[in-house]
Amino acid sequence: MVHCRILGHRYRFSTEGETMTWRCQRGCGAAGSKRYPTAADADRYAAAFDREDSADLGRRAPLVGLLPLRVVRAVRALRGRRAND
Template identity: 55%
Template sequence: MMPLGCRVFGHRFAFRADGATMHWACERECGAGGEKGYPTAAEAEQFAAAFDRRDDVGIGERAPLLGMFPLRIWRWLRRSGSRSG
């Protein structure tokens, strides 16, 4: 049976190169995965490294600016609206 995380959020694949073949498998061990051959081992390593990169690595550094921006605008509008009244 597929783990709840895979059903709700999708698979979390980990990529690795083994010679000229790139392999991927779900980190949640649900059995999903596959492989693809490339002409050279260098290409397989390059693609595995590119696909294995996580977008959520620096999210803690970006979240305060982007996450709080709507709240800052709302507070600014609320303050400027109370001054004009």
């Protein structure tokens, strides 16, 4: 699928007992699984991996597209450190 080749896969994670499974949301067929010692471990990892990073936009921004946002955050952090000194 072209979207996955250009933008990367968009995995969604779920659990079935001790097994965490993932599939590409775009339907390209990319999938996998991993078995953990307990179902609680599998649930914990699936919950951690199955989230959108839109809340962190700018903190871990790509260098090219969102560089201005990354620079603004860095400048604000620097100013905050200087004010606290």
